[in-house]
Amino acid sequence: MAGISRRGLLGGGAALAATGAAAGIAVGGYALGRESEDAAVDAASDTYPFRGTHQAGIVTPAQDRLHFAAFDVTTDDRQALVDLLVQWTAAAERMTQGLDAGPVGAVDGPYNVPPDDTGEAIGLPAGGLTITFGFGPGLFEKDGVDRFGLADRRPAALRDLPHFPADVLDRNRSGGDLCIQACAQDPQVAVHAIRNLARIGFGTVAVRWSQLGFGRTSSTSTSQETPRNLFGFKDGTANVKAEETAELEEQVWVQPEDDGGDWLAGGSYLVARRTNMTIEVWDRQPLADQEGFIGRTKGTGAPLSGGDEFTEPDFSMPGSNDQPVIPVDSHVAVVHPSAHGGARMLRRGYNFVDGTDDLGGLNAGLFFIAFVRDPDTQFIPVQQAMSRNDTLMEYLKFTGSALFAVPGGVGEGEHVGQALFA
Amino acid sequence: MAGISRRGLLGGGAALAATGAAAGIAVGGYALGRESEDAAVDAASDTYPFRGTHQAGIVTPAQDRLHFAAFDVTTDDRQALVDLLVQWTAAAERMTQGLDAGPVGAVDGPYNVPPDDTGEAIGLPAGGLTITFGFGPGLFEKDGVDRFGLADRRPAALRDLPHFPADVLDRNRSGGDLCIQACAQDPQVAVHAIRNLARIGFGTVAVRWSQLGFGRTSSTSTSQETPRNLFGFKDGTANVKAEETAELEEQVWVQPEDDGGDWLAGGSYLVARRTNMTIEVWDRQPLADQEGFIGRTKGTGAPLSGGDEFTEPDFSMPGSNDQPVIPVDSHVAVVHPSAHGGARMLRRGYNFVDGTDDLGGLNAGLFFIAFVRDPDTQFIPVQQAMSRNDTLMEYLKFTGSALFAVPGGVGEGEHVGQALFA
Numbered sequence: 014m015a016g017i018s019r020r021g022l023l024g025g026g027a028a029l030a031a032t033g034a035a036a037g038i039a040v041g042g043y044a045l046g047r048e049s050e051d052a053a054v055d056a057a058s059d060t061y062p063f064r065g066t067h068q069a070g071i072v073t074p075a076q077d078r079l080h081f082a083a084f085d086v087t088t089d090d091r092q093a094l095v096d097l098l099v100q101w102t103a104a105a106e107r108m109t110q111g112l113d114a115g116p117v118g119a120v121d122g123p124y125n126v127p128p129d130d131t132g133e134a135i136g137l138p139a140g141g142l143t144i145t146f147g148f149g150p151g152l153f154e155k156d157g158v159d160r161f162g163l164a165d166r167r168p169a170a171l172r173d174l175p176h177f178p179a180d181v182l183d184r185n186r187s188g189g190d191l192c193i194q195a196c197a198q199d200p201q202v203a204v205h206a207i208r209n210l211a212r213i214g215f216g217t218v219a220v221r222w223s224q225l226g227f228g229r230t231s232s233t234s235t236s237q238e239t240p241r242n243l244f245g246f247k248d249g250t251a252n253v254k255a256e257e258t259a260e261l262e263e264q265v266w267v268q269p270e271d272d273g274g275d276w277l278a279g280g281s282y283l284v285a286r287r288t289n290m291t292i293e294v295w296d297r298q299p300l301a302d303q304e305g306f307i308g309r310t311k312g313t314g315a316p317l318s319g320g321d322e323f324t325e326p327d328f329s330m331p332g333s334n335d336q337p338v339i340p341v342d343s344h345v346a347v348v349h350p351s352a353h354g355g356a357r358m359l360r361r362g363y364n365f366v367d368g369t370d371d372l373g374g375l376n377a378g379l380f381f382i383a384f385v386r387d388p389d390t391q392f393i394p395v396q397q398a399m400s401r402n403d404t405l406m407e408y409l410k411f412t413g414s415a416l417f418a419v420p421g422g423v424g425e426g427e428h429v430g431q432a433l434f435a
Numbered sequence: 436m437a438g439i440s441r442r443g444l445l446g447g448g449a450a451l452a453a454t455g456a457a458a459g460i461a462v463g464g465y466a467l468g469r470e471s472e473d474a475a476v477d478a479a480s481d482t483y484p485f486r487g488t489h490q491a492g493i494v495t496p497a498q499d500r501l502h503f504a505a506f507d508v509t510t511d512d513r514q515a516l517v518d519l520l521v522q523w524t525a526a527a528e529r530m531t532q533g534l535d536a537g538p539v540g541a542v543d544g545p546y547n548v549p550p551d552d553t554g555e556a557i558g559l560p561a562g563g564l565t566i567t568f569g570f571g572p573g574l575f576e577k578d579g580v581d582r583f584g585l586a587d588r589r590p591a592a593l594r595d596l597p598h599f600p601a602d603v604l605d606r607n608r609s610g611g612d613l614c615i616q617a618c619a620q621d622p623q624v625a626v627h628a629i630r631n632l633a634r635i636g637f638g639t640v641a642v643r644w645s646q647l648g649f650g651r652t653s654s655t656s657t658s659q660e661t662p663r664n665l666f667g668f669k670d671g672t673a674n675v676k677a678e679e680t681a682e683l684e685e686q687v688w689v690q691p692e693d694d695g696g697d698w699l700a701g702g703s704y705l706v707a708r709r710t711n712m713t714i715e716v717w718d719r720q721p722l723a724d725q726e727g728f729i730g731r732t733k734g735t736g737a738p739l740s741g742g743d744e745f746t747e748p749d750f751s752m753p754g755s756n757d758q759p760v761i762p763v764d765s766h767v768a769v770v771h772p773s774a775h776g777g778a779r780m781l782r783r784g785y786n787f788v789d790g791t792d793d794l795g796g797l798n799a800g801l802f803f804i805a806f807v808r809d810p811d812t813q814f815i816p817v818q819q820a821m822s823r824n825d826t827l828m829e830y831l832k833f834t835g836s837a838l839f840a841v842p843g844g845v846g847e848g849e850h851v852g853q854a855l856f857a
Contacts, residue, residue, distance in 0.1 A: 124726075125721050133650075204788050208718075219795030225649065225790075228555075241557060243555055311542040312541075366645065
């Protein structure tokens with residue numbers, strides 16, 4: 014962690030403390046790691062260790078802002094790809110600690126070469142930045158070609174997601190050989206991270222698509238309040254939380270005995286779905302209808318069967334007209350774990366507004382991100398059930414889709430995904 | 436200011452205090468208003484009065500986040516337009532005070548009608564929200580038709596900006612009959628404001644384009660640090676600041692004797708220019724070249740002739756090869772007030788990243804906003820000089836463009852733009 018602080022804000026003490034914490038975490042098993050201890054802390058000056066048992070940015074308390082990018086690998090040279098992962102690891106570790114992307118820095122010269130940091134984050138604190146890397150199916154095989162000798166390492170679940178009803182996918186917002194999720198309290202910090210990693214990757218990768226999110230739509234810690242999506246409802250109430258350590262092992266972390274567990278253990282699958290909401294139509298629905306679509310009250314987020322936000326829904330409680338008070342086609346009824354063999358997700362999505370659509374409305378919605386141990390049992394059936402039965406679908410349109418395998422944490426001296434390339 | 440607080444955070448006392456401040460400001464002449472007193476305050480719980488001598492959101496200390504929207508008016512009914520301005524005024528005032536957009540609120544029913552607030556800002560503080568309205572040329576005359584009987588009220592300067600070199604304008608990101616600039620510390624608060632105003636306008640206006648900005652690129656108060664744009668440089672060092680009261684009258688506020696001063700006095704012109712930066716190419720330029728393009732050092736922002744950020748550039752100081760140390764084709768040399776008869780702007784732009792371009796890069800840049808008393812003397816000549824002489828132009832591409840007249844402040848009992856429709 015040598016080098017010049019980009020910020021002038023981080024003293025050596027803080028940097029050393031962070032390094033120490035990172036070193037400490039690396040010796041754990043599949044335990045939760047430092048993130049749970051930090052759940053209540055989300056100050057702009059926060060730093061999370063880059064190295065650890067799991068990659069940061071999954072159970073880390075969900076930061077407010079996102080910049081997500083998917084990349085195509087533009088080389089067939091395995092060593093060039095590995096070299097990039099080594100460089101990305103070094104730069105990502107530096108930036109998460111509030112340092113410039115490279116050891117020279119943005120502004121101190123030498124003057125006859127491009128700086129190794131782009132400079133727009135000078136003066137900004139680390140901002141709770143986490144950087145999380147994932148590998149798409151195309152890294153293992155693309156158009157029938159095994160470019161990097163990885164085809165036999167591909168877990169069966171790591172393949173393009175099937176077509177779902179209401180998928181009107183933009184190819185330029187879907188897929189990708191690699192992904193990087195940057196989350197921070199300050200969007201400029203997240204953008205700076207993606208931009209510098211893309212800069213470092215020039216010639217080896219090209220940005221395929223990228224997405225900014227401005228408001229987190231899930232909590233990943235019981236210490237966080239449940240935020241609201243652009244339907245105006247609390248979202249992610251039933252999320253798997255960092256404090257549920259047994260559930261994390263069951264639902265989120267790939268285990269050594271799982272398919273691909275030889276390199277993916279301690280990792281997870283990241284499902285990304287760009288979900289447009291027709292908010293203008295939604296906004297003209299009566300409050301009772303909105304609550305019926307969701308199956309929860311808009312104010313407190315309590316299920317329509319009563320209680321508070323975290324009360325379990327009672328799907329058998331009768332309502333009017335001999336129908337359950339929670340409609341059977343409501344979102345909560347359709348996606349509830351009880352309808353899917355107990356399957357849950359760790360969701361980490363963000364609200365987005367990307368200008369306007371062609372109809373005089375906002376191009377707005379939810380950039381859905383979920384981490385699951387097995388997309389075949391925890392995501393695909395839930396999405397299919399939504400497509401078939403969920404009245405909310407009338408207000409949703411999926412415009413982007415991707416699946417990535419997120420390798421486990423990066424140990425000291427290692428690079429991201431080292432076990433895959435070993 | 437009756438009604439239910441959307442947030443449960445604002446007590447009656449805070450709301451009363453803000454209202455009192457607004458009432459106090461309304462009796463001033465063309466003095467600065469409350470904003471200058473608040474220059475140092477930018478907490479998330481901040482509220483700025485909506486009513487006053489000038490519209491808020493101009494000299495107000497620049498907030499961190501932007502949502503800007505331009506609208507087409509879809510009716511020919513003058514009264515419908517006035518009614519909308521009345522409704523917008525009421526909703527904007529409420530939201531800037533941390534309240535729901537309407538008096539009923541998002542979640543408390545009645546259940547058989549759509550709520551008068553969309554709900555996604557529940558629990559969020561006012562966030563320093565300002566909402567600023569502007570009128571485009573199309574409001575006065577469109578395709579030769581004087582839809583609203585306003586044609587003879589149009590100041591000569593309020594017309595489509597001329598075509599500039601490097602303009603590759605997207606029609607869907609340009610123009611508009613009306614605009615709303617929403618600035619806040621929290622993007623969800625800014626998005627909520629635009630979304631609810633668009634909702635209220637349904638049937639009378641349609642969103643033509645909208646733009647999110649994540650990082651302010653100018654300071655509007657001497658108490659704010661100069662932020663950085665995506666070139667990594669400090670931006671807006673020479674901005675007109677709220678504390679320069681005489682300069683505001685000279686450079687920003689339309690005066691009663693100006694063209695259109697009968698309704699526009701105390702207002703300003705808002706120039707919007709969506710400026711794409713080819714950051715991937717920029718990032719490969721040596722530091723010395725980057726500094727030469729800008730004419731300032733990347734670290735401190737000092738002019739290349741020396742001193743600190745706020746030292747006046749010395750354009751005659753010799754450098755090497757008998758050339759000035761500040762290149763004559765550097766950005767600071769080309770746009771400096773000394774080259775434009777002393778013309779300055781109050782800039783209030785934001786960084787943006789809107790996904791990717793077609794070349795494997797980020798669709799990124801600066802959403803330039805400037806407020807000027809007269810675009811014909813303070814903006815157009817400066818943009819033309821940039822086009823002709825500025826080496827920075829190699830890294831810029833203008834993809835959106837619009838000009839609006841921003842009427843003066845809204846007094847008690849008035850609606851936005853009342854003097855225009857009187």
